Amino acid sequence: MKCGNCGSTMVYDVARQGLVCDHCGSYKPLPKSQDDQETGQVDYDSVPHRTGSDWGSAKSLVTCKSCGAKLIIDAEHMSGMCPFCGSSVVLTLEDSDCGILPSAIIPFTITREQVEEKFYRWNKFAFWSPEKFRKGKVLGNLTPVYVPYWTFDADTKTSYQGEFGYTTGSGDSEKTNWYGRSGVVEKRIEGVCICGSRRFHDDKLLNSVISFKIGDLIAYTPEALSGMTAEKSTISMDAAMEEAKATGFKKEIINAARKDQDADDCAKISMETQYSNVKFRYVLVPVWLAGCRYGGKIYNIVASGHNWQGNCRRPVSVPKIVGFTVAFLALIFVTVFLGVVAFVLPLAFMALIAAFIIYLIMFMRTFRDQNRIEREMQDRAVE
Ligand SMILES: [Zn+2]
Ligand SMILES: [Zn+2]
Structure with a gap:
């Protein structure tokens, strides 16, 4: 389409819904x-x-x-x-x-x-x-x-x-x-x-x-x-x-x-x-x-x-899927691992303490028994 004003090219302009000249800006509406x-x-x-x-x-x-x-x-x-x-x-x-x-x-x-x-x-x-x-x-x-x-x-x-x-x-x-x-x-x-x-x-x-x-x-x-x-x-x-x-x-x-x-x-x-x-x-x-x-x-x-x-x-996106899957698995792994650690550590600690207490009791009982036996032997020896 040629412009009637300057002879340049007129192109359809969507915003104005008509023809606009790219040179002089003339406008012509559509029928x-x-x-x-x-x-x-x-x-x-x-x-x-x-x-x-x-x-x-x-x-x-x-x-x-x-x-x-x-x-x-x-x-x-x-x-x-x-x-x-x-x-x-x-x-x-x-x-x-x-x-x-x-x-x-x-x-x-x-x-x-x-x-x-x-x-x-x-x-x-x-x-x-x-x-x-x-x-x-x-x-x-x-x-x-x-x-x-x-x-x-x-x-x-x-x-x-x-x-x-x-x-x-x-x-x-x-x-x-x-x-x-x-x-x-x-x-x-x-x-x-x-x-x-x-x-x-x-x-x-x-x-x-x-x-x-x-x-x-x-x-x-x-x-x-x-x-x-x-x-x-x-x-x-x-x-x-x-x-x-x-x-x-x-x-x-x-x-x-x-x-x-x-x-x-x-x-x-x-x-x-x-x-x-x-x-x-x-x-x-x-x-x-x-x-x-x-x-x-x-x-x-x-x-x-x-x-x-x-x-x-x-x-x-394949790289995105792979990247996020790896990241997600890593996250799960770390979470589970940390969770296990967090769960097990106090248990282990408590078990350790319990074991120590049991050991202590056993030791004291053994010590007492030992003392008793030694005392008896001493008594016998005195007789
Ligand atoms: Zn023009
Ligand atoms: Zn094509």
Whole structure:
């Protein structure tokens, strides 16, 4: 984005939620979100889906040599740090397109400082983690990244058959009767989400941080992406739709069929669904991400860029564990040893005194006996 005032580069500023010129400080707000359920919605069948299109400003696709992340960045903002793994200077330029143009975006509203503050507090208690995690050095790597998501809406018409359970009674007399049933159910299903990110897709921890409402979206605007990094979806739209059918849509349809039969439970459902009036959005969701390799594994700190969710996976420091285990064992040993000494010494002392007293008594008795015997012998001798 070029500044209208001086021609320099304007970059999205999270704190001010708009574009700020790095040269003259000019400010330009982002277009305001319309309260529109249709924001960013595109007809699924409107092929071609605007692939390989112009993202509104010069973008480059780069691949991290270390972890394989595919990132879309400003052509003029080549930074050397991969937000996923923290590797430096491993970005290699790739001469391919940036993929489908996003249709909606949630701009960053939470600043780096806010995330740092939050994680710094969390990490204070991360006693077993390496110091660079605990003391927040990893937070220095925090990078704003837009993570790709697909959302789908569709009218569905499903013929199903399966077993439906009806529960009667309660407590000990509770019983479920099962009946084979079939039927047809129609339902409009909205907002089935599939993560398009390579790392976030299979990582529960990373994924747990991302949640968004359709109302959070604004239509895609290149301004929100100016100076920022976006991950390219590694899942094609068709593959995402197939996944949506097997997960979110399926769940909703089974639920609708159960309600259709007025049943409490259902099982062994087989179904055939027709999808029509399918709409999709290709959404960019803001995430603060810091990655770090430790012991050959990647550990991430992740925080939402628009709500207060965050999570992190911390490594356990092997030297710390070994050090503290040794110290702990030593402490136990010393404590037990000292305890034994402390317990035994007075005993030994008392035993010694007792032995001395017994010895003294024995000695005195022997002495007395001796005296008596000697006296008797003297008496006998006198006789
Ligand atoms: Zn300017
Ligand atoms: Zn990487």
